[in-house]
Amino acid sequence: MTGDDIFYTSSEGLALHARSYGASADGPAIVCLHGLTRNHKDFEPMIAGLGMSDRFISVDIRGRGQSERDPDPANYNPAIYAGDVLVLLDQLKLERVHLIGTSMGGIISMILMTMIPDRISSIVLNDVGPVVEQAGLRRIMASAAPSAGYGSWSAAAEAVARSQAVPYPRLTPEDWMAFARRTHREEDNGQVVPDFDPAIITPVPDKPPGLAARLGMWRLFAKMKTAPLLVIRGEHSDILSAKTADKMVKRHKRASLATIPGVGHAPLLNEPESLSAIRHFLGETAV
Structure with missing residues (x-):
């Protein structure tokens, strides 16, 4: 897609990247935050499909895409990521934004609501909430295990299709190739490798979060009540349960839920x- 690169520097000097699509309109920009192993290209199909004139800014979270790999893996955590996004918003002088966060990007969005609530016009949480189902988390970590790479783009697309067939049963061979090209890069030696730092992958604890951690996540979610919320959930999601999604909408009061048929985590x-849901939601929260 046609867009403009944005380069900026984290508070401790890490070189970071984002990409801007569309005109610099007067209204709030729409900032897109991807999931664990994805990058800014993850949102290009959505941006193209929406066909809106708004300005979209899609971020490469540190360690992914064109953003620098962090020499300290301890910095691969959502609180640090949220600080990076705030640096970007300040550099671009964005006083009001909409946030669209997929999975990990949704957690980052929740944290940003505690940091800059007055600058956030609305939030879309894509298949994530205060409760993350452990079985789904284990599946994601297993499918994202470091790979030595592939000898061709065709081999990479076939590997992606094998690892992601459960959440995306309807994708075609052409879709899988496009998926691979969004999530991988070709190195100088011709090897096609996942476009993220392997250090972002950490073991999943044997035990689920304790009571204090669970309550803490719901308290974090409660901070979002000042902004309109759209919760998107894959019908077969193993990360965001239907029970949790319903509970989120009931607790928030200004939220709506869109369940996407035939897909898992994450749409x-x-x-x-x-x-349709995003276009309608952004239209209602344009100011």
């Missing part, structure tokens, strides 16, 4: 149902 957001 790619170019599904017709996703595009």
